[in-house]
Amino acid sequence: MTNIDFSGVFPAMVTPFTEANEIDTETLREDAQRLEKAGVDGLVPVGSTGESATLSHAEHVEVIEAVVDAVEDVPVIAGTGSNNTAEALDLSQQAADAGADALLLISPYYNKPEPEGMYEHYRQVADAVDIPQIVYNVPSRTGRNIEVDTAVRLADHDNIAGYKAASGDLNRISEVVERTRDKEFAILSGDDGLTLPTLSVGGHGAISVVANVEPERACAMVGAALEEDYAFARAIHHELGALTRQLFVETNPIPVKAAMEIRGHGSGRIRSPLTELSAEHREELAARLAELDGEPATPEAAGEASD
Numbered sequence: 452m453t454n455i456d457f458s459g460v461f462p463a464m465v466t467p468f469t470e471a472n473e474i475d476t477e478t479l480r481e482d483a484q485r486l487e488k489a490g491v492d493g494l495v496p497v498g499s500t501g502e503s504a505t506l507s508h509a510e511h512v513e514v515i516e517a518v519v520d521a522v523e524d525v526p527v528i529a530g531t532g533s534n535n536t537a538e539a540l541d542l543s544q545q546a547a548d549a550g551a552d553a554l555l556l557i558s559p560y561y562n563k564p565e566p567e568g569m570y571e572h573y574r575q576v577a578d579a580v581d582i583p584q585i586v587y588n589v590p591s592r593t594g595r596n597i598e599v600d601t602a603v604r605l606a607d608h609d610n611i612a613g614y615k616a617a618s619g620d621l622n623r624i625s626e627v628v629e630r631t632r633d634k635e636f637a638i639l640s641g642d643d644g645l646t647l648p649t650l651s652v653g654g655h656g657a658i659s660v661v662a663n664v665e666p667e668r669a670c671a672m673v674g675a676a677l678e679e680d681y682a683f684a685r686a687i688h689h690e691l692g693a694l695t696r697q698l699f700v701e702t703n704p705i706p707v708k709a710a711m712e713i714r715g716h717g718s719g720r721i722r723s724p725l726t727e728l729s730a731e732h733r734e735e736l737a738a739r740l741a742e743l744d745g746e747p748a749t750p751e752a753a754g755e756a757s758d
Contacts, residue, residue: 490666597614
């Protein structure tokens with residue numbers, strides 16, 4: 452298994468589309484390079500934020516290959532989850548063949564497997580595809596939590612390297628951290644609003660939506676927290692708070708695609724059944740972005756001195 456440092460900031464990338472509703476590979480490559488230059492620690496294409504649910508398998512591979520080809524020094528963690536174990540395994544192998552350094556697998560949705568079924572789903576993929584894998588708990592989208600016992604059990608597998616926590620339950624996240632402290636197992640926040648609290652209980656980083664729009668600030672916040680400079684980290688957390696909330700006023704990735712369009716990073720085009728951001732919310736989003744325009748935060752600018 453490739454050794455990857457899963458500490459830091461990993462933007463959950465959007466998938467840009469052309470007017471013909473095809474993958475906009477040129478914009479995708481530019482975006483990957485922009486984020487790498489901003490200092491992120493890795494990239495996560497074709498996840499939920501990348502509208503993976505509306506991409507064909509061929510398009511999945513097209514996106515992964517474009518991102519892998521565009522960057523030089525950061526790992527690419529490809530979303531390959533499915534509610535069909537055989538499909539997840541196939542997507543995972545295709546992603547590995549396309550050059551992905553690691554995988555992010557959402558837990559099976561709709562089926563609502565029991566804990567043993569959840570474990571077997573991940574085990575089968577991890578046994579078959581020999582690159583690092585992150586299990587992804589997001590019950591608001593899947594209808595089922597990955598139980599803490601299951602996550603801890605999966606952490607023993609050589610190819611299962613981490614856990615993306617998007618349950619909104621800090622107690623659950625804290626328990627996973629507590630029970631995997633003796634393992635090489637990264638806990639990554641999947642809720643931007645809970646990234647700092649997750650880091651404070653021992654998390655390692657974030658797979659982040661807001662980092663698409665404010666990568667420097669996101670990296671500064673996570674980096675400060677990992678260095679236990681919580682005064683600075685807290686200042687940036689609050690500075691980003693209004694934008695973070697605005698990015699989830701409609702279903703992700705609707706607002707973040709609009710935010711990137713406002714900032715000049717591609718169009719806000721989105722695939723059906725999702726729709727583009729409403730005019731009311733776009734106006735508010737533009738206002739929040741305008742407030743953040745300029746240099747990345749400093750403790751002094753945020754009105755809070757570093758420890």
